[in-house]
Structures are given as structure tokens and as C-alpha cells.
Amino acid sequence: MVFQNDLVLRAARGEKVERTPVWLMRQAGRILPEYRAVRNKLSGFIELAQTPELAAEVTIQPVDLLGVDAAIIFSDILVIPEAMGLPYEMVEKRGPHFPKTVETESDLANLRVANVEESLSYVTEAIKIVKNDLNGRVPLIGFAGAPWTIFAYMIEGGGSKTFSKAKAMLYTNPQLSHKLLQMITDSTINYLKAQVMAGADMLQVFDSWAGILSPQQYNEFAIPYIKQIGEAIEEVPKTIFAKDAHYVLESLAELSYNTIGLDWTLDPVQSRKRVGDKTLQGNLDPCALYGDYDSITKNTKNMLDAFGRDKYIANLGHGLYPDINPDKVKHFINVVKEHSSK
Numbered sequence: 417m418v419f420q421n422d423l424v425l426r427a428a429r430g431e432k433v434e435r436t437p438v439w440l441m442r443q444a445g446r447i448l449p450e451y452r453a454v455r456n457k458l459s460g461f462i463e464l465a466q467t468p469e470l471a472a473e474v475t476i477q478p479v480d481l482l483g484v485d486a487a488i489i490f491s492d493i494l495v496i497p498e499a500m501g502l503p504y505e506m507v508e509k510r511g512p513h514f515p516k517t518v519e520t521e522s523d524l525a526n527l528r529v530a531n532v533e534e535s536l537s538y539v540t541e542a543i544k545i546v547k548n549d550l551n552g553r554v555p556l557i558g559f560a561g562a563p564w565t566i567f568a569y570m571i572e573g574g575g576s577k578t579f580s581k582a583k584a585m586l587y588t589n590p591q592l593s594h595k596l597l598q599m600i601t602d603s604t605i606n607y608l609k610a611q612v613m614a615g616a617d618m619l620q621v622f623d624s625w626a627g628i629l630s631p632q633q634y635n636e637f638a639i640p641y642i643k644q645i646g647e648a649i650e651e652v653p654k655t656i657f658a659k660d661a662h663y664v665l666e667s668l669a670e671l672s673y674n675t676i677g678l679d680w681t682l683d684p685v686q687s688r689k690r691v692g693d694k695t696l697q698g699n700l701d702p703c704a705l706y707g708d709y710d711s712i713t714k715n716t717k718n719m720l721d722a723f724g725r726d727k728y729i730a731n732l733g734h735g736l737y738p739d740i741n742p743d744k745v746k747h748f749i750n751v752v753k754e755h756s757s758k
């Protein structure tokens with residue numbers, strides 16, 4: 417594939433770049449009125465994600481409208497539980513809900529390792545359309561949730577502040593926990609391989625709920641599975657973003673991922689020392705984009721100066737919030753482009 421702009425791939429591989437590449441977690445959907453216009457034609461998020469032509473359209477919107485250096489496929493991490501036999505609903509303004517959850521061995525026996533061709537071909541179809549429509553303008557990022565985060569939703573049945581049901585399962589039934597985590601891992605490996613086969617140029621694994629485990633639990637129930645995924649997929653650069661997992665940054669850096677995503681609680685200079693040779697991605701506080709233009713300029717420049725040009729992909733420290741003004745997002749992107757080309 418010949419790209420017009422492959423900055424993000426080169427930065428991920430640790431190669432020299434003329435300027436810092438930039439994209440934003442949750443750039444597809446959430447903030448753009450153009451996204452809502454497409455979504456409002458359908459019953460909601462799930463139908464949109466399952467309609468490849470429209471999923472492709474909203475994947476490309478931020479490339480056209482915001483000027484980001486990568487597209488990320490429009491889908492959700494929760495398609496994996498669904499493909500394993502636990503369907504989800506997306507409740508307006510409240511988020512995901514699972515009518516059935518995993519509580520016992522017999523619930524587990526009703527699940528299967530995802531058959532991607534059968535259950536997730538809408539995602540691989542959307543990837544093929546995006547690749548064709550982008551025609552090399554920028555790379556396409558595929559993604560999945562990390563096994564612990566997916567496990568948390570499958571046990572809890574939805575979002576939660578504490579995920580205490582999911583954490584209780586780790587303490588009360590480690591055996592069932594490991595079995596389910598392994599099934600999720602096998603499903604995720606199949607799924608990410610299929611995304612690469614369909615054309616994804618790089619991959620990101622989101623461990624959104626890393627921050628609620630203890631270091632001991634993270635080492636036992638999260639790292640081994642993230643490691644398996646990293647080792648199973650060697651074809652494209654990979655990023656691991658484990659939110660609030662400051663306590664295991666060194667362990668994450670030992671895995672086979674090229675890039676480590678940082679949330680905004682981490683200091684760029686200290687993080688560099690802790691992860692050695694890896695590329696870093698992040699980490700502006702999404703709330704910084706509520707500030708005025710001057711303060712966005714200042715905070716973005718400070719971030720770029722702290723990370724330095726090499727081995728760095730500019731991004732936020734977590735996903736965009738729905739009420740962030742798209743003009744301020746564009747300003748952030750422009751500051752990255754201008755300041756880092758000096």
C-alpha cells in the first residue's frame with residue numbers, strides 16, 4: 417500500500433517523521449453534527465455499526481472534517497461479547513446494557529469463541545470499504561477491547577463506577593475468570609487478525625478499566641492475555657492503551673506492542689524513562705478542549721515539547737467527550753501540525 421500520509425505508521429515503528437502525527441480516540445462519532453445526521457437516519461448506534469457503507473462513511477468523516485492523520489474503524493469493543501453469545505443494547509444517554517451476564521459455569525458453557533466470519537463480517541466489510549474510499553490518504557486503525565475490560569462488561573452487565581461484581585468474580589472464582597478471559601482472548605485474536613486481513617494498517621487494544629485493579633490482579637488477570645494478543649499478531653504496529661494503569665507501565669512496555677498509550681495523569685518525561693524505547697501516544701486531558709483557544713494552544717505546545725518529536729503520536733489521554741466543540745478539536749490538531757513541524 418502506497419500512502420500519501422503514513423506518519424502515524426512511521427512514528428509507531430520508531431522511524432523519523434517530519435512532524436508529529438495526530439488522531440483522537442473516539443473521533444468517529446460523538447462530536448460531529450455530520451455523524452449525528454447519519455445516525456439519525458437509523459434506529460441507533462448498533463444499526464449504524466452493522467451497516468458497512470454508513471459505518472465506513474462516519475469512519476472517514478474525521479479525516480475530511482478534522483484533518484487527522486489516521487482513521488479508526490467505527491465500531492465498538494462490545495461486538496466481541498455479542499459474537500460470543502451475549503448481545504448488548506445501547507441505551508440512549510446511559511450507555512451499554514447486557515440483558516444476560518455471566519454468573520455461573522453454566523452461563524459460561526453457553527458461550528463460544530467468536531466465529532468472526534459468521535458474526536463480525538459487518539466490521540470486516542466496513543474496513544474494506546474504508547480502505548477503498550481512503551485510497552491511501554491516511555492509515556486505518558482497527559481495534560478491540562482488552563480481555564479484562566470485556567470481561568468486566570460481561571460480568572457486570574453494563575457500565576459501573578466500581579465494577580464490583582466483575583472484581584468479586586476475580587476473587588471468588590478465579591478459575592471461571594481465567595476460562596472466560598481465555599475465551600475472550602481467543603475471540604479477540606481471531607477478530608484482530610480478520611481486521612488486518614481486511615485491511616487495517618495498525619491496531620489498538622483498549623483496556624479502559626485497567627485502573628480499578630490492583631497491580632497483583634492486573635499481573636494475574638490482564639497482562640497474560642494482553643501479551644497473548646500482542647504475540648499472536650505480528651503483521652502491523654500495535655498500541656496498548658490501559659487507562660490509569662500507571663502502576664504497570666513497565667510491564668506493559670515489556671510486551672510486543674510498539675506504542676504505549678498514556679492517560680493524562682502520566683507525566684511525559686517520566687513515562688519516557690519508564691518505557692524505554694517504545695513510541696508513546698497521548699495524553700492531553702480531554703477537558704483541556706473545554707478551554708479557550710489560547711489555553712488549548714498553550715497546553716498542546718507544552719505537551720508536544722515534553723514528549724519531543726520522535727517516537728510520539730499526539731492524541732488525548734482518553735476519548736473525546738460528546739459535548740466538545742469540533743472547532744476546538746480542529747484547533748488542537750492544527751497546533752500539533754504547526755508546532756511540531758518547526
Ligand SMILES: Cc1c2[nH]c(c1CCC(=O)O)Cc1[nH]c(c(CCC(=O)O)c1C)Cc1[nH]c(c(CCC(=O)O)c1C)Cc1[nH]c(c(C)c1CCC(=O)O)C2
Binds near residue numbers: 444559575
Ligand atoms: C469502554 C469502551 C466502549 N467502547 C469503546 C471503549 C474503549 C474506549 C474508551 O474507554 O472510551 C471503544 C469505541 N467505541 C466507539 C469507537 C469508534 C471509533 C472511535 O471513534 O474511536 C471506539 C474505539 C464508538 C462508540 N461507542 C459508543 C458510541 C456512542 C453511541 C451513540 O452514537 O449513541 C460510539 C460512537 C457507545 C459506547 N460504547 C461503550 C460505552 C461505555 C458507550 C456509551 C458511552 C459513549 O458514548 O461512549 C464501551
